[in-house]
Amino acid sequence: MDPRRPTDPDTDKLHDLVDTAKDKATDAKHRAEDRSAAAALAATDLVDRARTRVRDAAEHGEEALPEPVAERGRDIAAAVRQQPLPFALATLAALLILWRTLRRSR
DSSP states (O other): OTTOOOOOHHHHHHHHHHHHHHHHHHHHHHHHHHHHHHHHHHHHHHHHHHHHOOOOOOHHHHHSHHHHHHHHHHHHHHHHHOHHHHHHHHHHHHHHHHHHHHHHHH
């Protein structure tokens, strides 16, 4: 009898149990990979639909505005594109003031 290869029935059961556990772990891994791929695909689809809706709203939203309001919006957008840093700093300052005001009101 070779001590490195016991033929005990309990050892055989243990080997079967280990093999079963490995199979289940492999199956669980494949299911998790499938689910993550499906979730990634669903997220990509959701982002694409949201992007499309935003583009549609941006293109058609201006049509619903009165011309003076739309013109003013275009002027502001052009000014922001020409000098983005001052507008970014002004926005940051406004958000800081809003945050401090809301924090004090608690």
